[in-house]
Amino acid sequence: MTETSRQIVVVGGGIIGAAIAWQLTKRGAQVTLIEAGGIGGLTTAATWAWTNATAHNPKPYYDIRAASMTEWDRLADELPDLPYVRSGTLYADNDRFDTEAFVANHASWGYDVRSVSIDQARQHEPAVRDLEGPLAISDSEGAVDATAAAILFATLARKSGALVFTGIGVDAVSVDGQGRVDGVIMNDAPIKADEVIVAAGADTPRIVEPLGVTLPMETRRGVLATTKPLPRLIDRNILLPGLHVRQKADGALLAGASFGGEAPDVPAEEIANDLVSRIQSSIVGAENAELASISVGHRPTPGDGFPVVGRTSTIGGLYIATMHSGITLAPIVARLVADEILDDRRDPLLEPFGVDRFKS
Numbered sequence: 001m002t003e004t005s006r007q008i009v010v011v012g013g014g015i016i017g018a019a020i021a022w023q024l025t026k027r028g029a030q031v032t033l034i035e036a037g038g039i040g041g042l043t044t045a046a047t048w049a050w051t052n053a054t055a056h057n058p059k060p061y062y063d064i065r066a067a068s069m070t071e072w073d074r075l076a077d078e079l080p081d082l083p084y085v086r087s088g089t090l091y092a093d094n095d096r097f098d099t100e101a102f103v104a105n106h107a108s109w110g111y112d113v114r115s116v117s118i119d120q121a122r123q124h125e126p127a128v129r130d131l132e133g134p135l136a137i138s139d140s141e142g143a144v145d146a147t148a149a150a151i152l153f154a155t156l157a158r159k160s161g162a163l164v165f166t167g168i169g170v171d172a173v174s175v176d177g178q179g180r181v182d183g184v185i186m187n188d189a190p191i192k193a194d195e196v197i198v199a200a201g202a203d204t205p206r207i208v209e210p211l212g213v214t215l216p217m218e219t220r221r222g223v224l225a226t227t228k229p230l231p232r233l234i235d236r237n238i239l240l241p242g243l244h245v246r247q248k249a250d251g252a253l254l255a256g257a258s259f260g261g262e263a264p265d266v267p268a269e270e271i272a273n274d275l276v277s278r279i280q281s282s283i284v285g286a287e288n289a290e291l292a293s294i295s296v297g298h299r300p301t302p303g304d305g306f307p308v309v310g311r312t313s314t315i316g317g318l319y320i321a322t323m324h325s326g327i328t329l330a331p332i333v334a335r336l337v338a339d340e341i342l343d344d345r346r347d348p349l350l351e352p353f354g355v356d357r358f359k360s
């Protein structure tokens with residue numbers, strides 16, 4: 001089957017599905033992208049969107065994250081309108097990070113991170129108060145306007161010939177008599193396909209479960225606070241104890257408290273108000289910051305914490321792509337998924353992240 005005759009349905013128009021749809025159409029595949037809500041996703045619309053290959057990750061996971069950071073840089077050259085900025089990060093959170101160990105370990109892996117003194121950090125980020133060492137800076141980390149990026153990818157997919165449906169969900173993935181995917185059911189109507197890629201974020205397990213595919217998934221809540229726009233105060237992603245904050249293109253500060261998910265019983269308003277208080281006391285010039293909006297997302301985190309990207313061994317034509325850190329990972333995952341689907345070539349970077357690792 002040639003690339004141009006192969007029919008592929010992508011379920012989910014968050015950053016993962018949109019990026020995959022674009023990479024596939026770019027290579028000539030016939031793609032239908034189906035999104036139950038609007039392009040830009042659910043979690044993708046409620047993310048902090050920091051691109052990184054930071055601490056606390058084993059080498060294979062570091063490798064794919066670092067490769068994706070390079071891919072973001074490459075995409076920025078290819079797409080002048082890409083809402084991505086290689087802003088860098090100031091690490092000043094010694095509660096969460098063993099900064100010295102992180103720098104030593106990651107520098108030995110070739111990561112762009114270096115220790116800095118308090119004075120050096122102040123020169124880079126003069127508005128950040130009460131810095132306590134050890135501190136580090138990575139210049140190659142960055143941030144994305146994730147919803148805008150997903151919309152851009154879906155728009156490029158459409159321009160390359162993809163059909164894009166929004167506001168209508170896939171009810172089920174259908175299989176033929178041989179147990180191979182033959183399409184999806186949408187609004188009681190079948191859409192034929194040779195391959196179905198389920199990139200439905202936290203909803204992915206619910207879609208593949210009727211096909212006998214088990215996918216443990218945690219969906220811990222993540223609350224972020226956005227302030228009203230302020231004059232430019234900080235350039236980098238700033239990681240402080242109990243506060244990570246960055247300044248968006250419009251001047252608003254976007255902040256979170258935890259990377260692991262907040263306690264479910266604390267109201268989002270309480271977390272957001274506390275974040276604004278922390279911003280006011282941590283950033284010079286933000287003393288009068290005002291809360292503009294609160295976002296609540298659910299991190300699609302497969303059972304062992306790592307991405308799930310690949311075919312299943314039981315259902316031919318079914319491919320799954322769901323993960324946390326999907327903002328960091330979207331560009332490399334999309335390119336490697338297109339390689340696997342169209343060339344039948346699985347890149348070694350994807351090897352640890354197959355679906356079948358959850359087969360009991």
Ligand SMILES: Cc1cc2nc3c(=O)[nH]c(=O)nc-3n(C[C@H](O)[C@H](O)[C@H](O)COP(=O)(O)OP(=O)(O)OC[C@H]3O[C@@H](n4cnc5c(N)ncnc54)[C@H](O)[C@@H]3O)c2cc1C
Pocket residue numbers: 011012013014015016017034035036037038040041042043044045046047048049050051168169170171199200201202203207221222223224256296297298299300321322323324325326327328329
């Ligand atoms: C607070 C918070 C902070 C985060 N910070 C970072 C960060 O700094 N860096 C980072 O890399 N990652 C971060 N993440 C994680 C990252 O945002 C997610 O991994 C990423 O957005 C997942 O994208 P997605 O496309 O898989 O999912 P989504 O954006 O949720 O998209 C999935 C889409 O599938 C659609 N869908 C579901 N069911 C169906 C159906 N039956 N038919 C059709 N469509 C369907 C949904 O409507 C949705 O739009 C954070 C997440 C949160 C919540």
